[in-house]
Amino acid sequence: MSFIPYGRQEISEIDIQAVVDVLRSDFLTQGPTVPTFEQTISDYCGAKYAVAVNSATSALHIACLALGVGEGDIVWTSPITFVASANCALYCGASIDFVDINPRTYNLSIEQLQHKLEQAKKNNRLPKVVIPVHLCGQPCEMKQIHQLSLEFGFKIIEDASHAIGGKYRGESIGNCRYSDITIFSFHPVKIITTAEGGVATTNQAELAAKMELLRSHGITRDPMQMTHDSDGAWYYQQIALGYNYRMTDMQAALGISQMQRLDEFVQRRHKLAQRYNELLDHLPLILPWQHTDSYSGLHLYVIRLQLSAIKLTHREVFDALRQQGIGVNLHYIPVHTQPYYQTMGFESGDFPESERYYQEAISLPMFSAMTDEQQERVCSILTKILQA
Structure with missing residues (x-):
């Protein structure tokens, strides 16, 4: 695999x-x-x-x-x-x-x-x-x-x-x-x-x-x-x-x-994002929203889990994807929750939207050389995990 x-x-x-x-x-x-x-x-x-x-x-x-x-x-x-x-x-x-x-x-x-x-x-x-x-x-x-x-x-x-x-x-x-x-x-x-x-x-x-x-x-x-x-x-x-x-x-x-290939790279990322949107639309997820003033570079494709609609925890979904060879990541841990920053007086609860995001977010694979087959595999595995 x-x-x-x-x-x-x-x-x-x-x-x-x-x-x-x-x-x-x-x-x-x-x-x-x-x-x-x-x-x-x-x-x-x-x-x-x-x-x-x-x-x-x-x-x-x-x-x-x-x-x-x-x-x-x-x-x-x-x-x-x-x-x-x-x-x-x-x-x-x-x-x-x-x-x-x-x-x-x-x-x-x-x-x-x-x-x-x-x-x-x-x-x-x-x-x-x-x-x-x-x-x-x-x-x-x-x-x-x-x-x-x-x-x-x-x-x-x-x-x-x-x-x-x-x-x-x-x-x-x-x-x-x-x-x-x-x-x-x-x-x-x-x-x-x-x-x-x-x-x-x-x-x-x-x-x-x-x-x-x-x-x-x-x-x-x-x-x-x-x-x-x-x-x-x-x-x-x-x-x-x-x-x-x-x-x-x-x-x-x-x-x-x-x-010399920057525009080509970004165009491919947009095609991948569009396919993700179509392939994942039926799942209990919040998909990325794009502001009308923006044309994103699409470095990342971040989903948010609707945890109330699935049986697994955030970590269980993340771990299950990794175990199936899907190299998901999480961008990012809220900076104010890092131990170094908490010594300055920041506390959990200071920035609630950021903390909610952290509890639900997962970055799916997104890179210009990603094939349609790889993307379909990501979506198929994620679908099986969420519908289990």
């Missing part, structure tokens, strides 16, 4: 050759391929700048730093995300808080955000940055979030780790029309991959320059940024405390090659 993973990379011979070409070149890192990849991303998304780094986590970190997040500041995000969306604020010495999710989209709730902002304004505890997470690839309601940012004075980082290739209101996610910075992830289970890697897009030259500086130790060779004239061609200055967050040219080469 073959195992069907919940996600996996699709690597072609052209991808492999692109990496081999870099391996045979003069530059394995800090060469010309990373800037080419950055230009490919910015052109696709319609953003002025793209800054490539070694992971989306690193991109989130330097995005927060570029926006001046530090001690005494507060950052808000969704509880239903990977921990990196919250950890990035803590790396900067800031504190973190959460906004509960919309029960239909599973993204940050606009109503909850507005209510929390109104309360925070009264208490003089407004966030410096809000990080909406485009869960599963479906964009958040960014126009409304942007309007609230103008009213309450916060900056916006879109965590679009799941969402490259998607659109919001007919435009590419990543164009930063409604945000300061957008973050993408290129981990192997994502829509395209650079093995590991991430990118931050922005339309603000100052933010791009700060992130470029921070990804490479805070070092510059630009005479215009130096405190005095250069000592010679070898000279550089460290003008900030940065990190070694650089992407290699090998990773960038893979990314450039993968970008």
Whole structure:
């Protein structure tokens, strides 16, 4: 019995050759391929700048730093995300808080955000940055979030780790029309991959320059940024405390090659999602709902069990699928329930919609190379489990 993973990379011979070409070149890192990849991303998304780094986590970190997040500041995000969306604020010495999710989209709730902002304004505890997470690839309601940012004075980082290739209101996610910075992830289970890697897009030259500086130790060779004239061609200055967050040219080469098939990958995911909707419609499940303003990247296909209508528990369904070779997963455990975050005072019950979601959600296999036969097997096994 073959195992069907919940996600996996699709690597072609052209991808492999692109990496081999870099391996045979003069530059394995800090060469010309990373800037080419950055230009490919910015052109696709319609953003002025793209800054490539070694992971989306690193991109989130330097995005927060570029926006001046530090001690005494507060950052808000969704509880239903990977921990990196919250950890990035803590790396900067800031504190973190959460906004509960919309029960239909599973993204940050606009109503909850507005209510929390109104309360925070009264208490003089407004966030410096809000990080909406485009869960599963479906964009958040960014126009409304942007309007609230103008009213309450916060900056916006879109965590679009799941969402490259998607659109919001007919435009590419990543164009930063409604945000300061957008973050993408290129981990192997994502829509395209650079093995590991991430990118931050922005339309603000100052933010791009700060992130470029921070990804490479805070070092510059630009005479215009130096405190005095250069000592010679070898000279550089460290003008900030940065990190070694650089992407290699090998990773960038893979990314450039993968970008040529991005739209094809997303179209296939949409076909798979449509088939899931048809094949699972008769079961006691809540299937994914898509907002009319969105064209999802469909990184994930999440079902929610109607537990009152089935005999098994959430865990029993999950375990039964795994035992039959279906590599389901759960995205995500609410961040505020993690032990590390509970030491900060967060408690179960703080964000009830997120906790209800966690008790019912299962991510089914979804990847562009998934065959119709594999999908039919997933649905057949799930049907037998739920109807037992």
